[in-house]
Amino acid sequence: MDLHSLDGMILYDSDSDDELETIGIAIVEGQRLAANSSSRSRHNSNRRRKFIWRNSLQGHQRLFLDYFADPPIYPSNVFRKRFQMKRSLFLCIQSAIEVHESNFVQKRNSAGVLGLSSLQKMTAALRMLAYGVAADFMDEFLRIEESTAMNSLFYFVKAVVEIYSDQYLRLPNNNDIARLLAVGKSRGFPGMLGSIDCMH
Template structure:
């Protein structure tokens, strides 16, 4: 297949299914060794909507909060702002005139990967989203969240914030405490071979420690 054709597809922001359709409608030599999976995005969206976002969802708010690590109202608030900022999350029709993935599907896949560290390919079974599309979604979501919320939530605390946090800690019996710290091990897939021994120990694979500091109201 010509390099120019691959370059054109790599620059395309369509989801994987749409790109495959483009390949299928191309010449015989270009679609050699290629298969198409009909993921039925519409049915997957309906199932996701009925499970968590319907007026009377299958799973109650308590399970939504546990599985998404946030309330449904917060999920929808973030999604509405991300849609306005990043057109990638707006639902569109593909080249075959079929509706593509919904914003709910893209954000659900993104949050499941961020929250549980699940592989992008694992999202396909429930959300019906291709691996490459899931990876693109998480990249665009993170960039959008930083652009939208950084001024309010990703800034350093000022004197007023520090006084408020210290007062709250004092009232809860933790004087001079600003925030709480937590850490987790993150598998380092591309760790240099020469460094692997230094970064193993918690698990057999190399990992690095990610630290997060958060206030009582989850200001990270």
């Protein structure tokens, strides 16, 4: 058995030079493929982005038919389970956010093609919040790019804080405290306020 050196590697070879030549060709080909892998991944990323962009309207139609059409494919109990709220609350928040934040208004691009709807953007944001899924998880169903999903989450949280903080994201006042204490007392927990164990 002979020892051969090829590109810094020691190869144990049999009597055949053909095998050594085949291994050498395989190594060179592997190096060429490795050198081109970064350009291929960029190319695949661009293809994926074009696919999502072209099919964003399809994502909106699927989402609308599944949950917002009359009647929807999935009933209200499935909507509540998947969105962690009632459909009426979702639509109320959606309309308020569309008025408040221009990022959630559906627009046409320079080619006149409709972009993502507020339903798609808000669904992406809520599913990331409710389930803790990654932003790139949204492209399969919603046809929304990872960066757009992240932007939607950012602007959704910002808009919710700006719109609802005065009413819901504040310290309780005297009326709130009296009401919460009364509810706790009626459920068998007099004097209880702010315990996670007694929320339900």
